[in-house]
Amino acid sequence: MELIDGKKISGQIKEEIAREVEQIKKDGGKTPHLVAVLVGNDAASETYVSHKEKACNKVGMDSQVVRLEAGISEEELLKKVYELNNDEQVDGFIVQLPLPDHIDEQKVIEAIDPKKDVDGFHPINMGRMVIGLPAYLSATPAGIMELLKRYNIETEGKNCVVLGRSNIVGKPVANLMLQKAYPGNTTVTVCHSRTKNLESYTRQADILIVAMGKMEFVTADMVKDGAVIIDVGIHRIKSDKTKSGWKLKGDVKFDEVKEKASYITPVPGGVGPMTIVSLLRNTIAASQKRIYG
């Protein structure tokens, strides 16, 4: 079994990005500039946004957080989005989700200029990805693809089973694994809450991507010998064995499944750390106009 070390890989990629940003600056190019819009004071959102800001600064990009009050009207937020769409200094921006209940998230997402949609949540980026056109990929699916690539995991003709059909993980990653590309070219099956005899699918999987949101759901008896296991789940449970008082678990029962896997992502330190890297890469792509020209 080889561990897919997302922490290590994401560190390497950050260094690569830092060098790329440095080169862009040396060549007289514009420093890539990411803006994060944060509405209200949700603690988790604060943390995510601050991580994104730090990561930007670490690789030499410009970053900025636009803080708006929780009570802001949808109209005002949309006005801010249009302003960022038109601000030539801003290469890409994200609106941190979730938004307060009185705001229509989908409307806000669709108001973002697809050319600056570095979260890849705009339907046009989803559609372009499905069709096989250049697109901003959302963070988790892009992170998974990058891990497969960095570990040179063979995908063509393999049986890939995706557990979960969310818009931000299951559906996009299934569509990516289906593309005529590497990683990709797999036969893809998507299972979900209505699937019958789930094990009959998982046991056939050469590559199993688990994004169900059920802690330690996938057990050793559900997995084929030599399978590649990608665990997207993240669950926080109390623990008296850690300093922080809690620890993280995935959707896969790591300790037993790792014995059968050829490759497996741990939680934490697997897919998680890759997401921020995807965002940084999208921001460079935006600043270099690599997707939409």
Place this chain on the structure above:
Amino acid sequence: MELIDGKKISGQIKEEIAREVEQIKKDGGKTPHLVAVLVGNDAASETYVSHKEKACNKVGMDSQVVRLEAGISEEELLKKVYELNNDEQVDGFIVQLPLPDHIDEQKVIEAIDPKKDVDGFHPINMGRMVIGLPAYLSATPAGIMELLKRYNIETEGKNCVVLGRSNIVGKPVANLMLQKAYPGNTTVTVCHSRTKNLESYTRQADILIVAMGKMEFVTADMVKDGAVIIDVGIHRIKSDKTKSGWKLKGDVKFDEVKEKASYITPVPGGVGPMTIVSLLRNTIAASQKRIYG
């Protein structure tokens, strides 16, 4: 075995649409208006466009064909597209594909206002469909969904296998069968040219949707007893038994597979006749602003 009679169903739906259009007019609404843009004189395209025009007229819609010379520049064609985007009389329009080689098809498709994109080829309509938002569905996938619905075919929890991953059939129909909806909620597998042991998938399929473009590829031994078979293929072969001198075949070896199927679409007269109905429905939806408000 029950035959899925697309010809009969499409006839019924045309009558329903005709009544709906009549009602819209009675209520003082605007007559739905479809425009087809035809570039050059490709014989097949001429036929398709003329069928579409006739179908519109038959159900009481306004229709119009814009004929442009094969030598038209991309710029001029795009200008025409923008003109149609802005023409309030036009509810929906299509640009008949294929376009001459010197024109970038994708560029033209993306220039169409998604609100008028009744072919459903714009990436934003593909993306919205994948996400589960209201969208114009392209003709073949929409026709397949409608046939499943009209025959009350149970889909939830079923194993659906799609053969083929084209942008206009395989990918969209797989994404539709995956949605939390009826028809939908199936466990979906997409197979394609790189799939190994194809039969091991097809033999498990409760619902088998075949869009490979290989004549009579699916034989009885590849199919499970009681499966629902949807055949999207269409191949024209010479025949001395028909007046026209040719006959149509599908991707499925109909005569033998029908013995095992619970439901099966014939070729011709299965999925084919449904496509024009999908286009008419999209045009009504456009005129009534049902998708984008």
